[in-house]
Amino acid sequence: MTAQSLLPRARHEHLLRQLELHGSVSAAQVADELGVAQVTIRRDILELEKSGLLARVHGGAIGVSAAPTPQSARTDIGVVVPSSVGHFPVIVKGMDAASHALRVRLILATSQYRPDLERRQVERLVDIGVDGIILAPTLRGRTEAELLEWVGTIPVPVVFLERRLRSTGLAAFDSARTDHAGGAVLAVEHLAALGHARVALALFERTPTAPLVREGYASAVADLGLEPAPQVSLPKDDEDDLDDALTDLLDRCVSTGTRAALVHTDVHAARLVEMAMDLGIRVPENLAVIAYDDDSAALALVPLTAVTAPGRDLGQQALRTLMDRIAEDDAERSAPRHLMMGPGLTVRSSCGAAR
Structure with a gap:
């Protein structure tokens, strides 16, 4: 798409991104960057001001948090995630970074991977009047049909976060997630490029990410023609059982000549490294x-090369997707948006590649 053909939404996102980075924008500079007329950017700024997303000043705009007398209404957004540790805090920080320019108040709740608590948290958020909800639903203990029946009763827009949902009904909702299968492919391809003909796999099965990692791993092994390698499932809670599973993996790697492993998660990989060194x-x-x-x-004891999710960017995009949906006229509702962002590979010492 050329600069001249940029859709209004793309121009608006560019304006808001520059505001987030710099606190202010010049209409002339943005017009030059995008290759459009200044009058087009001034109209964009006027439209965004009407939505309460920025404040006009002479020659451009400033973020609403910097405006001396902001008049726009605040939007309250509920965020329900399974946990306040691990994968999700970085995503929430991304939402928080984008919230200031969007004039959003985030209200965070956790479900502890319990569908009953998740439902109560959402009900509380609706009761206090949130305008929309970003939800990473718990999938254990419920079918997608049951999830659809419940979410369909939520009276505000919902964006699903970090979940691949196959139901046609659930596909009618907006979503934002990481391509976890693609992340596994990235890791296996990297190890194969380093000369490994076999790559072992260890998976922490309790997470929704695990099936996607397995899927990507199997696809990469098949596509690259790698030899069969050990695979183990890692238990949920018991430390002794976990050590037994990791010991089994190491023994099988030694006996099969496997000299590379993809381990989900980084906590389990760090433990594997410690046990390997003890042996x-x-x-x-x-x-x-x-x-x-x-x-x-x-x-980790040996800094781990790791598949790195686009957490901060994903959080920002999930929030913007929800804000776009809230701003829509129900009579002109657009098609659902399913955003999938690719992770990266952060190379450190544990894979043997040059950093």
Whole structure:
């Protein structure tokens, strides 16, 4: 798409992004960057001001938080995620970073992976008058049909976060998620490029991410023609059971000549490295390790190469998607938006590649 053909939404997102980064924008500068007439940008600024997303000043605009007498109404957004640790805090921080320019108040609640608590949290948010909800639903203990029946009763717009939902009914809702299968492919391809013909897999099965990692891993192994390698499921809570599973993986790697492993999550990968070193298996010299998740990977005994989710960007885009939906006229409702963002690979010491 050329600059001349940029849709209004793309221009609006550019304006809001520049406001978020710099606090103010010049209409002339933005027009030059996008290759459009200044009058077009001034009209965009006027439209965004009417929506309460910025404040006009001579020659451009400033963020509403910087305006001396902001008149626009605040939008209250509820965010319900399973946990306040691990994967989701970075996503929420991304939402918070975007919330100031959008004049949004975020209200955070956690479900602890309990459908009953999740329902109560959403009910509380609706009762206090939120304008929309970003929801990472708990999938354990309920079918997608049951989830659809419940979410269909929520009287405000909902954006699903970090969930692949296959139901046709659920596909009618907006969503934003990471391409976790693609992240696994990225990791296996990297290890194969380093010369590994076999890549083991360890999965923490309790998370919704695990099936997607397995799917991507299987696809990459098949596409690259890699040899069969050990695969283990990691137990949920018991530390002794976890150590037994990781010991089994290490024993099978040694017996099959497997010298590389993809381990989900980074917490489990860090434990694997410690146990390997206790057994005289050096990382990465004898075993290359890539962690899936990058919440604490850099702090491991051997800093872990890790699949890094686009958490902050994903949070920002999820919030903007919900704000767009809230601003729509019900009579002209647009098609559902399903945003999927690719993760990256952060290379550290554990895989043996140059950083």
